[in-house]
Amino acid sequence: MDGMLPxxxxxxxxxxxGAMLDGWLKEGLAPSFILDRHRPSVPAPHHLVRSMDEIPDTFHPGMIVLATKPQKVDAVMSAIAPFALRAPVLSVLAGRTVGALTDGLDKALPAGSPVPVVIRVMPNTPSSIGQGMSVCYAPTATAAQRSLCTRLMRAVGDVAWIEHEDQMDVVTAISGSGPAYVFLLAELLEQVGTMEGLPPALARQIARQTVAGAGALMLRSGVDAATLRRNVTSPGGTTQQALEVLMAPDAWPATLATAIRAAARRARELSGPSPVS
Ligand SMILES: NC(=O)c1ccc[n+]([C@@H]2O[C@H](COP(=O)([O-])OP(=O)(O)OC[C@H]3O[C@@H](n4cnc5c(N)ncnc54)[C@H](OP(=O)(O)O)[C@@H]3O)[C@@H](O)[C@H]2O)c1
Known part of the structure; x- marks a missing residue:
């Protein structure tokens, strides 16, 4: 099992x-337990369970990954807590702080138990194809636990660490929610193309490939986004006409800043105290 993920x-x-699991399965994951009410199956040798009661006490995970909606996690906190004495807890829950999760687990354990280690990670859905972006924060984790987290998240994309938890709200607004903004761009390009007279299938093809190709070029070339943008913008040409509209101070710069701030504000609101803490 050397080289496998734990x-x-x-x-x-x-x-x-599911996005993270797809990535981990491709990388080779040691036999694991997956709790979900809806997923139809997981490939052998992994086990899909519908309730925490089905997980044998003898199971020793290398990491417990929390990926329910934030409001659903409290219902399983006391069932998770005993496993949190065996392995760090990696939470991808938007807005749930390390402190709130640690308190929730701690309160579900017998008095005098060691305090569980919680690692907070904000991933995104391109993780399913190994192209995710995960930002991690773990004030109490050991170097070995941090490196295990890096290993798991690197298996599904790029990884960065922050040392100040309040930065997680902006991270959530940019990379956690960000794929939706890019998909919206593809949707709008397709819609406008169709409105301007292109056959719908052609509008979809050129919108999708343009968004995907531009992203891939940015990543593979390593060139910064502003330079790549300027490379497409001949003075007096068509792109410049469009960019003058998009880059007007009250257009994209203002709209995007307002949108990101709204998402970050929502992430802060979600960090309210957990009902179990
Ligand atoms: N979606 C994203 O792009 C994204 C990005 C970054 C972070 N996140 C974070 O990831 C977390 C999950 O988001 P999501 O969009 O993946 O939510 P989701 O699609 O609703 O997935 C959560 C799954 O967990 C199941 N579940 C919850 N409690 C359960 C229980 N006690 N027993 C069995 N199954 C249970 C849910 O079933 P039920 O619906 O029946 O409860 C659902 O299938 C959130 O905390 C979010 O903040 C999401």
């Missing part, structure tokens, strides 16, 4: 948990 207990396997 066994995990994945709690919640919807959009985000």
């Amino acid at each position: 066994p995990i207990l994945l709690v919640g396997c919807g959009n985000m948990g």
